[in-house]
Amino acid sequence: MEQKSTSNVDPVHQLIAEIRSLEIKKRQLQLKLKLLQDGCNHDFLETAFIRKCKKCNWTESLYY
Ligand SMILES: [Zn+2]
Numbered sequence: 495m496e497q498k499s500t501s502n503v504d505p506v507h508q509l510i511a512e513i514r515s516l517e518i519k520k521r522q523l524q525l526k527l528k529l530l531q532d533g534c535n536h537d538f539l540e541t542a543f544i545r546k547c548k549k550c551n552w553t554e555s556l557y558y
Pocket of ligand 1: 531534535536537547548549550551552
């Protein structure tokens with residue numbers, strides 16, 4: 495038997511709310527990653543088109 499939601503929130507709005515909270519979470523994680531990358535003493539691994547830090551995964555395009 496399926497577990498019924500306790501609230502009356504319809505699935506559409508439930509999904510929208512869930513997506514919104516995941517987007518907030520994503521932004522928080524991206525910010526956290528950015529802070530780590532900003533503080534990283536980069537150790538780049540260069541290829542013809544990009545350079546990528548081995549430590550924090552920061553990538554920079556060298557191709558213009
Ligand atoms: Zn780095």
